[in-house]
Amino acid sequence: MYNNISLQASKLVELANRVKKNSYKTKIVTITSGKGGVGKSTITSNLAILLSKKGYKVAVLDADIGLANLQVLFDVKPQNSFFDYIEGKCSLQQTITKTPYENIYLFAGISSFEYSSFKNSFVFSNFVKDILSLDSFDFLLVDTGAGLNDYVKEFLAISDNILAITSTDPSALTDVYALMKMLSLNKRKLMLCFNHTKNYQIGENICNSLITLAKKNSLKSDFMVKYLGNISSCSNIATTSRLRKVFVNEFRNDEISLQMELVLRNLLLNIE
Numbered sequence: 001m002y003n004n005i006s007l008q009a010s011k012l013v014e015l016a017n018r019v020k021k022n023s024y025k026t027k028i029v030t031i032t033s034g035k036g037g038v039g040k041s042t043i044t045s046n047l048a049i050l051l052s053k054k055g056y057k058v059a060v061l062d063a064d065i066g067l068a069n070l071q072v073l074f075d076v077k078p079q080n081s082f083f084d085y086i087e088g089k090c091s092l093q094q095t096i097t098k099t100p101y102e103n104i105y106l107f108a109g110i111s112s113f114e115y116s117s118f119k120n121s122f123v124f125s126n127f128v129k130d131i132l133s134l135d136s137f138d139f140l141l142v143d144t145g146a147g148l149n150d151y152v153k154e155f156l157a158i159s160d161n162i163l164a165i166t167s168t169d170p171s172a173l174t175d176v177y178a179l180m181k182m183l184s185l186n187k188r189k190l191m192l193c194f195n196h197t198k199n200y201q202i203g204e205n206i207c208n209s210l211i212t213l214a215k216k217n218s219l220k221s222d223f224m225v226k227y228l229g230n231i232s233s234c235s236n237i238a239t240t241s242r243l244r245k246v247f248v249n250e251f252r253n254d255e256i257s258l259q260m261e262l263v264l265r266n267l268l269l270n271i272e
């Protein structure tokens, strides 16, 4: 299924290379997963807070067209979604929603959207390029929906910093391996974070097994899988989300916050 790079994908690579050559200051990190509900949006919002606490200006793009929920996690009511901009209904500035957190801005998405009308038109890649052209943000975190559909692939193609969230669940691991296979065709690396995983070592061991499997199956030898760390299960994560708060902001010195900080530190070490 993923053995051939489609024409669309190679065009996207071209666009991505153009973005890189222009060397905007904004670094794009695309957060993805094969399996749904593994914690992408939770981890995206927490990483955004940690980045802002380091003094970075962060834009977060809610690119989940299944269930756009970052506006809930950041407790904002956006006037416009980025689809309004794409459809020419508002300016780029009007799609930027200030969050209650200093230096964090949201490009809100919408739930349920018919991608086929935009397929092959690169509107999303061009939209990302427009954000970069603002030269206003240090980071753009893109929270994709689950799965490897064409829509998600467009956001993967535009970024060299792809962070996959997985759990130790066999179906999540199968999906992550499918992602590795696909990305190995035209990317240099994939970063992995294990959510719902009790300790660092467990995630690292499984990550090493995935790398061994990749070698056995002859995935491109220069494709790297970088393990960033683990995040344990913790009921307070779900509780803070329900209360429209972000965990690391409420439980700064909690062990889970320290795990998230380690994930961020490793992310910053591996980012291009």
Ligand SMILES: Nc1ncnc2c1ncn2[C@@H]1O[C@H](COP(=O)(O)OP(=O)(O)OP(=O)(O)O)[C@@H](O)[C@H]1O
Binding pocket: 033, 035, 036, 037, 038, 039, 040, 041, 042, 043, 064, 067, 144, 145, 146, 195, 196, 231, 232, 233, 234, 235, 236, 237, 238, 239, 241
């Ligand atoms: N480490 C954790 N411990 C406990 N609950 C968690 C943890 N991580 C995420 N959750 C909870 O799991 C649920 C799903 O998380 P989240 O919405 O972040 O997943 P997602 O990958 O973005 O889902 P989707 O694929 O639907 O976009 C949420 O209720 C969230 O609060």
Ligand SMILES: [Mg+2]
Binding pocket: 040, 041, 042, 064, 069, 143, 144, 145
């Ligand atoms: Mg989500």
